[in-house]
Amino acid sequence: DVKVTQSSRYLVKRTGEKVFLECVQDMDHENMFWYRQDPGLGLRLIYFSYDVKMKEKGDIPEGYSVSREKKERFSLILESASTNQTSMYLCASSFRTDGYTFGSGTRLTVV
Amino acid sequence: AQSVTQPDIHITVSEGASLELRCNYSYGATPYLFWYVQSPGQGLQLLLKYFSGDTLVQGIKGFEAEFKRSQSSFNLRKPSVHWSDAAEYFCAGSGGANNLFFGTGTRLTVIP
Numbered sequence: 312d313v314k315v316t317q318s319s320r321y322l323v324k325r326t327g328e329k330v331f332l333e334c335v336q337d338m339d340h341e342n343m344f345w346y347r348q349d350p351g352l353g354l355r356l357i358y359f360s361y362d363v364k365m366k367e368k369g370d371i372p373e374g375y376s377v378s379r380e381k382k383e384r385f386s387l388i389l390e391s392a393s394t395n396q397t398s399m400y401l402c403a404s405s406f407r408t409d410g411y412t413f414g415s416g417t418r419l420t421v422v
Numbered sequence: 423a424q425s426v427t428q429p430d431i432h433i434t435v436s437e438g439a440s441l442e443l444r445c446n447y448s449y450g451a452t453p454y455l456f457w458y459v460q461s462p463g464q465g466l467q468l469l470l471k472y473f474s475g476d477t478l479v480q481g482i483k484g485f486e487a488e489f490k491r492s493q494s495s496f497n498l499r500k501p502s503v504h505w506s507d508a509a510e511y512f513c514a515g516s517g518g519a520n521n522l523f524f525g526t527g528t529r530l531t532v533i534p
Binding site for chain 2: 315344351352353354356359401403409410411412413414415416418
């Protein structure tokens with residue numbers, strides 16, 4: 312089975328900190344995605360990548376950046392964390408249009 | 423614009439009763455359609471997917487979904503709900519590109 316691993320399940324950071332959320336997949340998938348999930352708003356796409364060193368903005372990229380130096384790893388970076396970035400962050404990967412495989416999520420709290 | 427709509431925010435059913443969760447899509451052509459389930463504090467798990475062909479799709483955990491082009495719907499069904507089915511359910515679609523568009527989810531409560 313494809314596995315998507317997010318490095319932390321729970322994270323607490325201070326306002327203004329630079330935060331790194333790591334995601335690794337083990338099935339050589341080309342596509343990787345970062346979403347945030349908030350009650351009543353569903354899943355909103357932050358950034359995605361179709362290849363190494365490639366990135367595309369999703370619907371809500373402001374305040375975030377990403378890095379994909381290796382095919383299996385896709386990192387989400389909060390340049391200066393703010394309280395409105397407190398959320399559940401979900402990473403996913405896919406092969407073409409096969410549907411996504413999700414990680415277990417990282418619940419980030421910014422205080 | 424491509425979109426997926428789940429009209430029900432919250433549904434409550436009794437254990438053993440049948441279940442139908444609604445999903446409507448808006449796409450120019452036949453989309454790829456998916457149903458995912460999310461247990462509390464977890465990521466999303468794929469239940470089933472529809473690409474083409476037979477409009478009745480079988481998935482895991484006893485779920486099925488039917489694609490109806492005339493109604494632009496892809497409703498999820500289960501004949502007999504178990505308490506462990508309590509979760510949030512997401513419908514998603516793709517117009518053929520690699521990105522999925524998600525509905526806002528339906529939370530299912532199962533009462534004994």
